Amino acid sequence: MSELLSDAARDVMLKPLIDNGWVMVPDRDAIRKTYEFPGFVEAFGWMTQAAIWAEKWNHHPEWSNVYGRVDVVLTTHSVGGLSALDAKLARKFDSLEGAS
Numbered sequence: 575m576s577e578l579l580s581d582a583a584r585d586v587m588l589k590p591l592i593d594n595g596w597v598m599v600p601d602r603d604a605i606r607k608t609y610e611f612p613g614f615v616e617a618f619g620w621m622t623q624a625a626i627w628a629e630k631w632n633h634h635p636e637w638s639n640v641y642g643r644v645d646v647v648l649t650t651h652s653v654g655g656l657s658a659l660d661a662k663l664a665r666k667f668d669s670l671e672g673a674s
């Protein structure tokens with residue numbers, strides 16, 4: 575069962591993500607990042623890898639894709655805000671081939 579991140583956990587878990595291009599979404603307890611790829615094939619290839627991890631961990635992004643751009647928002651719907659699963663998925667997404 576997920577729970578909302580405590581203030582202390584936010585300092586530890588969100589700081590490295592913010593340093594790596596994630597930003598807080600205004601008026602929501604969520605983080606977002608835009609990934610840029612050379613084109614659609616690379617973007618969709620990254621999304622395919624990301625989708626496999628999301629399904630494996632039963633934690634799914636809100637995302638959209640336009641050609642080589644993928645906009646990702648992470649939050650935990652069941653708790654109404656950020657949980658450790660969002661940080662874990664964000665780290666995984668950043669580690670996938672082609673992500674910058």
Ligand SMILES: C[C@H](O)[C@H](O)[C@H]1CNC2=NC(N)=NC(=O)C2=N1
Pocket residue numbers: 632633634635649650651652653
């Ligand atoms: C039934 C299923 O386990 C839930 O709906 C899962 C699926 N994926 C999810 N993803 C996210 N981001 N938040 C959730 O609360 C969530 N819940």
